[in-house]
Amino acid sequence: MTIAPLSPHLQIHKPVLTMIFSITHRIAGIIFAISLPFLAFWMGSFYFAPHAHAVLHSFFNLPIIKFVFIFWFFALNHHLLNGIKYFAWTFAKGMNLTTVYTISYLILILNAAMTLFFAWSLF
Amino acid sequence: MRGSTKWLWQRISAVALVPLSYWFVITFLNLLHASQNQKIDLFSSPLSKFLMVIFFLIAIFHARLGLKTIYEDYFTTSQVKIFSLITDIVLFLTLIAVIPVLFI
Numbered sequence: 001m002t003i004a005p006l007s008p009h010l011q012i013h014k015p016v017l018t019m020i021f022s023i024t025h026r027i028a029g030i031i032f033a034i035s036l037p038f039l040a041f042w043m044g045s046f047y048f049a050p051h052a053h054a055v056l057h058s059f060f061n062l063p064i065i066k067f068v069f070i071f072w073f074f075a076l077n078h079h080l081l082n083g084i085k086y087f088a089w090t091f092a093k094g095m096n097l098t099t100v101y102t103i104s105y106l107i108l109i110l111n112a113a114m115t116l117f118f119a120w121s122l123f
Numbered sequence: 124m125r126g127s128t129k130w131l132w133q134r135i136s137a138v139a140l141v142p143l144s145y146w147f148v149i150t151f152l153n154l155l156h157a158s159q160n161q162k163i164d165l166f167s168s169p170l171s172k173f174l175m176v177i178f179f180l181i182a183i184f185h186a187r188l189g190l191k192t193i194y195e196d197y198f199t200t201s202q203v204k205i206f207s208l209i210t211d212i213v214l215f216l217t218l219i220a221v222i223p224v225l226f227i
Binding site: 006026033037039040043045046048057060061076080087121 | 134137138140141144145148151152154155162166175179182183186189190193195196197198199213214216217218219220221222223224226227
């Protein structure tokens with residue numbers, strides 16, 4: 001393994017929009033990654049451990065857990081929508097600063113609307 | 124794997140995950156509200172089984188690349204090795220856990 005330089009400490013930077021979206025993109029990715037084993041076990045246990053599945057199913061349907069799932073969806077959707085922005089950057093598209101700011105705010109608005117719809121479908 | 128190869132695969136898997144993730148969220152909502160019999164119906168189609176396993180396979184691959192990139196950015200080489208090992212074990216178990224879906 002090569003020795004790569006570490007990123008500078010996050011707290012020495014003045015917060016700017018692009019930086020906040022980059023950090024939240026990573027945090028959202030981590031949140032969804034952590035949820036993956038639980039979701040996989042929930043799906044798979046239906047076949048190999050029906051009792052565990054029933055317990056987990058009731059747990060996921062608790063109102064407080066459903067509330068957690070709203071944040072889970074918000075994080076996933078932020079990562080997805082912002083990821084599309086980064087994919088465009090791969091081809092050097094939409095890198096003009098005004099475009100970057102407009103798209104970033106649109107991501108937030110669209111995500112808020114989609115999360116509201118998700119919450120409505122959830123309850 | 125070279126850094127540029129990882130970078131390329133991160134993007135290829137991301138493109139596949141955009142439609143797959145939204146399909147997964149819809150299936151997740153259906154499953155959450157489904158009864159025992161409705162769940163069997165949901166998984167009885169070969170397409171659902173296939174998409175579910177493919178989603179987890181690509182999501183695990185994408186998460187593995189992404190998490191390791193984050194470790195490499197913020198942690199020392201020895202810490203990266205430990206965290207990567209833990210990640211690999213957990214993601215391997217995740218894959219094992221979802222395989223039974225194919226037999227529903």
